[in-house]
Amino acid sequence: MTCFSEGNPIPKYTWESQTDQIHETIRPFVNISRKDAGNYTCYASNEMKRTFGDTEHGFNSSSIYLNIMYPSTIASLEDVSISEGSNLNVACRVQRGNPSYETISWNRQSDSKNWMDSQLTITNVSRADDANYTCTLQNTIIPTIGDKTLTVTSRTIHLNVLYKAHLLNYSVLNSIAHDSVTVAENETVGLQCEIEGNPTPTCGIYNEHNSDMEYHIKYSHNYAKCSINFKASCLHIGVYKCKGANVINKSGYTEKTINIFVECSPRPSPSVPVMDHVFAEIDTSISLYLTALSYPKPNSVLWRKFDGKSWNNVNESNNIRIYQSNLDFGMTIIRASKADFGEYKLFISNAVGSYIHNFYVEYSAASSQSDVHGNTGLIVGLTIVLILLVTIVTVFGVIWYRRRRNHDGPDTDVNNSYQNVSGANSQQNSNDNEYEKIGLNVKDSENTVNGSSKCIEDIEENNEIPVTYEKLADDRKDLNQYSQLHSTKEIQDGNETEKNASSCNEEQHAELSKIYINMKI
Template sequence: MKNYSVAEGSTFRILCPVLPGNPTSQTLQWKSEGNYTMATTAVLSISNVSRENNMMYICILTYMMKPTGSDIEEVGEVSKTFYLRVLYRTIITKFTTNDLQTGTVVVSYYDTVQLTCVVDSNPDSNISILFNETILEQTAKSKRLTFNMKKADCSNAGVYTCIGGNEYNYGNMARANLTVFVKCKPRPSVVLRQIQTVKSALNMPAKLTFTAASYLDPGKTSFIWMRQRGLTLMPLDDDKNIIITTIGLQSSLTIISATHTDSGNYLLIYKNSVGSSNFTFKLMVTASLPRPGAYGDSSNTGAFVAVGVGTFVTTLIIVGIVFIVNRRLRRRSTLSTQSHAVETHPDKQTTNANTKDYHNINEYELIQVSKDVTDRKGNVVGCQTGTSTETDSSMQYESIDNSKKDRNQYCQLPATRESQTNVASETTDQIILDNDKSNSSSEYINMRIQM
């Protein structure tokens, strides 16, 4: 029989190749490695194949026969074998150091550390060991990979990852992590930039923040804040104007309302089980608002920005109001001057009128100053004299005293105009009529029109 390969999780069936004999008395069974009986029929069936089914199988046929002319019954046995190769995805069985530590490993400074990754797969796997997503070591078609870390340094501390897989992982690679802590003196974090000089405005919050590197012994890092005055160091603690907060590897000191006396140097001493280090901050408290970004980690950034924006908006509003008020005052002054000029010098005003188009006088009728006078519907009419109407073609016009004059400069409007109590002008292009200057006649209002 030939060998077979089948993927894990599938169903496998095979028939034992038996030819019937004479006589037909026979027994049949399937056995696996270890002489374990799998079946007693001609068909071997395995549902949901697993990697434990990866082994040799044998089909055994036992028969009994009595040869012709013999009284002795013979017992015979024949067999056929095949190997079932189960194909399955990669799993990582262990990821350890040279002393078989797993999960979290603590090593000393300058130690030599060996990381070993072992996988189980069929076929063999592609394996890689990474640190901070950078490949340190890799191999193909193997079940084991080793990486040697010589003279461990603080920079070697962190999370290491073993990745393995074959075609039956279908892109979902197997992963295992190993965290390595290196015992060394603490130092600032290289991920978060430390702001050494902090600027703050007067009477505003000032915040000093420090973050240590993550390779320190977990739970064994302590922080001590001190105020430096010359050669003297004074320990600081929480009070009504100071708040000290420490979470994990980060510690901060906040001055709620900074004054000029708070300016100076602040020393932070931080230590772990191996040793200690320190970091010095310089705080500068100024009367004016610091330039954005100049005060580093100070927590009053939002307040400064809000005050600046508010001041700018307020200034714009004040300038706008002053501009509008000034414009209206200038407009009123202009209108007042023009009105006075019209009332004082009517001849001069009407003389200039022949070059302009006059629009609405107050909310009443439009009076076109030209050679004609229009009615309410806009029809061109002449000046009225009783029941007659003179047109532009007439050579003479009737005066107030009923005498005939050549092209008199005056004409009479209907008495309906008399109801206008005050015809005022809003621009220099309009005529201002005042009832105080109207004719005493109940029938007409005299208006002078330049022809």
């Protein structure tokens, strides 16, 4: 900027601004920027010295505003991820320029669709809206010095539309069937599945026989393809499911199934073991069974038994049950006899072929069946315990009896007899009651010495006659069926007898020392 003024003598110049002061006629600007905008003032002055009179000072000034013009710019924008079905609203944020007048628009690169607004708005976003979007800003600058200038700036974002995994295709290669396919045994089978989704989904084909299959999978943007190949056998009959998902599939997988049928002759299923040899006892139940693999299903099933010379058909009867459920075959002998032991054959046939399975039923005193095995230990244990109890009771009874007999000496002539306390017939009651009450009567004979009656009266007063053996209570009967009946009163030895019947003579002591034990097992 140049400052000029007329005067005599020639004026001096000074440029002043808010930031500096320059004593020059010209105020230069290098690489001008928006920070240089503002008011600038030029001052001109001179000093007039007259010949006559005082010196006079001359002064003048002029100001100018410097307006720096620059275009508007777009602030930073970031990519947007949004779920399918949602509404989109993205603003193109602008940093204002000088002048502030501009035009803003959005453009979609995939189909050149335009939005003449600073807001990018899409209702119900679909996966077709997944694309790049550009915000464009235009400025027109008309300076007082220089030419008119048009400036254009832009920024681009990517709209990432997230959507659930979706199964596009699942089929058997080289087959026009979609849901069910029948192949021959040993034929090569291929299954292929394609799934789309954003984020990129998983993909898998599942069946219980995956272990012997060749498996392939390929991923690309929003796409997954998986496939399997195998040589068909009877084991490959079943349902094959393709399924996949991504983080948007909150409700579960997208999936589809295909049924594979392999034509094959009957054979045992490897997943269900067969008991070829069965050991059993007479009068027990015997079951023979087999689970098969077969397609198509068997059209003929026959059980046969070898009688030593020829094979005879086994038919259902009151003692034999023959059953079939899908591919499960069985025969049950309800109560086995000696004639039921031997060799059996199961014949299974379908349209492809046939299969024969041999069963052997053998006699065993100790059956190998699980219920017999489970009870044998318990039975043996109980038997041993009972034998030991009987032995112990018997031994102690004999020892005690012998000791009493040696102590008491030879039998006397006293007449001793047993009566049923209830007065009923002993034989009859023995059949009705497990235990009987027994009384001991000591009768006075003609040879009894004087004083014996008094001795007996003394004993009766002491409740020592009759000697009673009581019946066991029911609750004890179950605890130990080998129980000795306990007497109400026992005369242990001569000393006790002498104490209880001191008026009796020695002969009476011998008579009263006899003890009678009734024990029933």
